[in-house]
Amino acid sequence: GNALDRPVTEKTTRRSLQTGRSLPLDGTGSSNRNIVWGASMVQGWRPYMEDRFLCECIESVSVVDGNDDSNVNDDDGVKPTTTTTTTIPIPSHHLMCIMDGHGGAEAVDIVQEHFRRVLCQQPSFLAYAR
Numbered sequence: 082g083n084a085l086d087r088p089v090t091e092k093t094t095r096r097s098l099q100t101g102r103s104l105p106l107d108g109t110g111s112s113n114r115n116i117v118w119g120a121s122m123v124q125g126w127r128p129y130m131e132d133r134f135l136c137e138c139i140e141s142v143s144v145v146d147g148n149d150d151s152n153v154n155d156d157d158g159v160k161p162t163t164t165t166t167t168t169i170p171i172p173s174h175h176l177m178c179i180m181d182g183h184g185g186a187e188a189v190d191i192v193q194e195h196f197r198r199v200l201c202q203q204p205s206f207l208a209y210a211r
Contacts, residue, residue, distance in 0.1 A: 089124035099138055099175060116175055131182020133189040135196060139174045142201045142210045143167070169210045176200070 096119040120134045144167045176197055180189040200206055 084126040085128055088126045092121050092123050094119060094121040099136055131186045133180045133193045135176055135178040135193060137176045137197060139176050140172060142169045142171060142207065144169060144207060171210045
């Protein structure tokens with residue numbers, strides 16, 4: 082089936098220094114904030130590694146607001162939409178995730194690629210950032 086005859090027990094470890102900015106305790110200015118982190122994975126009985134991880138500094142969130150002007154049509158009769166992008170600084174924040182493949186790498190590959198963007202679009206996260 083879907084398992085090896087023997088588990089792969091070699092451990093893969095990745096270590097890194099994640100840099101970012103942080104606000105000092107008194108709230109004035111900014112300073113550098115570094116996080117040293119590590120992640121280890123073992124493949125186990127599966128024929129390939131299915132787990133993934135993320136470690137990213139989130140220093141700001143971009144909010145895109147669209148405004149539909151219902152009273153105005155362009156030359157083609159289409160109502161134009163105006164978008165405004167606002168950047169909200171959120172120093173001292175890092176995103177750290179461990180994703181278990183649970184029998185397939187395809188889902189965790191998608192999560193790894195899109196998680197930060199989807200998280201930063203959530204109304205509760207935006208309310209927190211503001």
